[in-house]
Amino acid sequence: MTTNQLISEIKKKQSFLCIGLDVDLNKIPQHLLKEEDPIFAFNKAIIDATHHLCVAYKPNTAFYEAYGLKGWKALEKTIRYINKNHPEIFTIADAKRGDIGNTSTMYAKAFFEDLAFDSVTVAPYMGKDSVEPFLAFEDKHTILLALTSNEGAFDFQTKTVDGKELYKQVLETSKTWKNSKNLMYVVGATKAEYLADIRNIIPDSFLLVPGVGAQGGNLQEVCKYGMNAQVGLLINSSRGIIYASKNEDFAQVAVTKALELQREMQVILSK
Amino acid sequence: MTTNQLISEIKKKQSFLCIGLDVDLNKIPQHLLKEEDPIFAFNKAIIDATHHLCVAYKPNTAFYEAYGLKGWKALEKTIRYINKNHPEIFTIADAKRGDIGNTSTMYAKAFFEDLAFDSVTVAPYMGKDSVEPFLAFEDKHTILLALTSNEGAFDFQTKTVDGKELYKQVLETSKTWKNSKNLMYVVGATKAEYLADIRNIIPDSFLLVPGVGAQGGNLQEVCKYGMNAQVGLLINSSRGIIYASKNEDFAQVAVTKALELQREMQVILSK
Numbered sequence: 001m002t003t004n005q006l007i008s009e010i011k012k013k014q015s016f017l018c019i020g021l022d023v024d025l026n027k028i029p030q031h032l033l034k035e036e037d038p039i040f041a042f043n044k045a046i047i048d049a050t051h052h053l054c055v056a057y058k059p060n061t062a063f064y065e066a067y068g069l070k071g072w073k074a075l076e077k078t079i080r081y082i083n084k085n086h087p088e089i090f091t092i093a094d095a096k097r098g099d100i101g102n103t104s105t106m107y108a109k110a111f112f113e114d115l116a117f118d119s120v121t122v123a124p125y126m127g128k129d130s131v132e133p134f135l136a137f138e139d140k141h142t143i144l145l146a147l148t149s150n151e152g153a154f155d156f157q158t159k160t161v162d163g164k165e166l167y168k169q170v171l172e173t174s175k176t177w178k179n180s181k182n183l184m185y186v187v188g189a190t191k192a193e194y195l196a197d198i199r200n201i202i203p204d205s206f207l208l209v210p211g212v213g214a215q216g217g218n219l220q221e222v223c224k225y226g227m228n229a230q231v232g233l234l235i236n237s238s239r240g241i242i243y244a245s246k247n248e249d250f251a252q253v254a255v256t257k258a259l260e261l262q263r264e265m266q267v268i269l270s271k
Numbered sequence: 272m273t274t275n276q277l278i279s280e281i282k283k284k285q286s287f288l289c290i291g292l293d294v295d296l297n298k299i300p301q302h303l304l305k306e307e308d309p310i311f312a313f314n315k316a317i318i319d320a321t322h323h324l325c326v327a328y329k330p331n332t333a334f335y336e337a338y339g340l341k342g343w344k345a346l347e348k349t350i351r352y353i354n355k356n357h358p359e360i361f362t363i364a365d366a367k368r369g370d371i372g373n374t375s376t377m378y379a380k381a382f383f384e385d386l387a388f389d390s391v392t393v394a395p396y397m398g399k400d401s402v403e404p405f406l407a408f409e410d411k412h413t414i415l416l417a418l419t420s421n422e423g424a425f426d427f428q429t430k431t432v433d434g435k436e437l438y439k440q441v442l443e444t445s446k447t448w449k450n451s452k453n454l455m456y457v458v459g460a461t462k463a464e465y466l467a468d469i470r471n472i473i474p475d476s477f478l479l480v481p482g483v484g485a486q487g488g489n490l491q492e493v494c495k496y497g498m499n500a501q502v503g504l505l506i507n508s509s510r511g512i513i514y515a516s517k518n519e520d521f522a523q524v525a526v527t528k529a530l531e532l533q534r535e536m537q538v539i540l541s542k
Contacts, residue, residue, distance in 0.1 A: 062381065123394045150400050150401065
């Protein structure tokens with residue numbers, strides 16, 4: 001999917017919501033456990049109920065890998081289901097991968113070709129030749145970790161490197177990489193005040209913003225500092241939507257929660 | 272496996288060799304492609320032939336994920352085969368994972384419980400709460416990326432942070448984390464001269480050293496600067512051993528290459 005197609009979907013749906021599909025068998029409604037594939041059954045119900053309210057789905061691969069082969073199979077079924085039934089939806093493999101050159105190419109193939117995701121999240125620590133193999137894929141997007149929403153972000157990301165915080169060095173440096181037009185960035189919502197500075201460095205890039213809701217980030221604040229002329233934001237919510245109810249009504253309650261966010265977004269977009 | 276058990280195996284086998292199982296279907300002998308599971312068939316042949324010469328095997332997960340479900344299945348069969356037939360061998364999931372707290376716990380479960388690896392490689396960018404969930408597992412080891420062997424290592428890792436290179440900050444900071452005794456570190460062999468400084472910071476930790484051979488690192492140099500009283504080194508070789516021959520004799524040629532390294536190690540250990 002091209003960036004322009006994503007922008008067009010955002011305008012059409014009046015939403016820049018991304019729903020995180022982080023399926024934990026201890027947290028899903030327990031009646032689903034009798035299904036042949038409870039993970040996929042849960043995802044399918046969430047997708048069927050919410051696809052008109054969001055522009056992106058983001059499975060975090062950790063939750064699938066934790067269940068071994070059956071988890072990987074559920075991930076495969078989920079992405080194929082989205083691509084078949086809702087090809088207009090932007091898909092993010094939240095995998096936080098990164099390795100040396102030829103190995104990163106293998107990861108890129110895994111997520112872009114085998115699973116046919118539109119994008120994958122990648123860690124920057126290993127530098128240029130660990131990220132460029134992902135950027136080489138046409139109409140695919142590499143979402144680089146810049147400033148994450150966890151406490152540990154302050155261990156290294158905000159430390160000063162040659163007069164500038166490390167996450168800003170990551171932003172600046174990544175702009176010089178080949179096919180950097182295919183970059184998006186992860187910026188945590190719990191640090192909304194950092195977004196103004198970030199926008200000075202990467203005015204046009206899309207930002208994937210986790211941490212709204214459960215982790216305490218504020219949508220209004222994020223939009224105030226982070227939105228650009230083409231919106232440029234994907235706001236992720238996982239637990240706040242998919243685990244809003246643990247009962248048989250989980251999908252309907254997910255709709256209610258997603259709708260709340262979509263309506264808030266619609267108001268912001270109409271300003 | 273405890274660190275003491277690993278040290279005891281090193282002394283017994285007179286080897287600190289780790290063999291990287293990075294299986295690329297384009298590079299393995301083509302007669303294996305007619306096998307039901309060519310990846311596992313290749314690994315089994317390499318393991319059967321070389322297990323007496325090495326103390327560790329390290330599959331890089333990228334190579335398995337790139338083949339989707341059948342790749343994940345081959346990874347599962349490989350680790351189960353090693354654990355069943357050679358439980359004395361230290362196993363490393365070279366996965367370079369890392370995510371926020373509860374998600375890192377899911378990754379830790381995937382590799383330590385479901386797949387039963389002894390260790391996993393982890394990226395440090397997200398800081399303390401992304402690594403501690405791995406460290407919480409008893410008798411399991413978290414191998415933190417410090418200084419990698421690729422060109423991109425110079426993009427961020429060697430940049431100066433508060434008066435000290437980032438990779439040194441990572442080493443120093445990681446020592447303060449809970450259960451830091453379960454840490455090992457990735458340090459690339461192409462930067463052997465850095466090892467003296469690294470040993471000043473982490474004198475006792477094990478280092479996983481990729482980049483000997485194919486990437487130009489020198490075993491003698493690495494040992495000169497990096498070895499400690501308990502050896503403290505795992506030297507990885509992947510392509511130099513497993514792809515030394517592309518013919519039906521690949522496993523025998525792998526033995527020859529592994530034996531060369533083991534003998535060189537034996538000489539170093541006897542000094």
